[in-house]
Amino acid sequence: MRLARSFTYRGYLYKGNSFPESSIVGGLSCNIAPSSRVYERCGATPVPADFRQSYTSIGMSPTSSASGALCVIVATDSKHGIGINNTLPWHLPEDLAHFKRTTSGHPIIMGRKTFDSIGRPLPNRRNIVITRNPEWSHAGVETVSSLQEAAALVADADAFIIGGAQIYAESLPLATRLIVTEIDKSFDCDAFFPAIDPQLWQETERQQQRAETQGFDYAFVTYERR
DSSP: OOOOEEEEETTEEEEESSOSSHHHHSSOOOOSOGGGOEEEEOSSSOOOSOOOOOTGGGTOOOOOOSSOOEEEEEEEOTTSEEEBTTBOSOOOHHHHHHHHHHHTTSOEEEEHHHHHHHOSOOTTSOEEEEOSOTTOOOTTEEEESSHHHHHHHTTTSOEEEOOOHHHHHHHTTTOSEEEEEEESSOOOOSEEOOOOOTTTEEEEEEEEEEETTTTEEEEEEEEEEO
């Protein structure tokens, strides 16, 4: 019997024989019923409900470059929920495809636990892993000791923060762009993404969508730092 593999999507660990978006991990296909999907949230601590700590107080400043941006990519429900009991409360294949389209060809930044759950570099992307262990290495990835070091490596390119939860929280003061899948439905959640402060972020693009099978609307929304 083949052992189940584990993969990570946006800070959540997917456990099963395949990932629901085959192209994200390269050539794998989904053949598991939605009821059998199990996810685990990666990251040591939940994202705080209000993340307004000043940049200077923590020694950070937003990444600014004429040719690149540091982006956060995340999916939330109507109350900013991102998960419950270490699971994703929705199944949205269109969002998985959006994740692939958006991040392909660009650097991606993740924590080591997120990378370990994937098991190998995501194809067609420069994989950068943040780890406190200077001895850790893996073929096909670059290692750094902090988010600031990762941001410096990709200052001339659009790069994407893909998880886990702690990396998401640390990245908000550095990011210049948020790419958010906003689901127009409330789910039972116990983990939340910070409310997007309109004084700090300006909506610049919205692509409205409809998940007919699931019966709710959602949108791919881009925010730029003011």
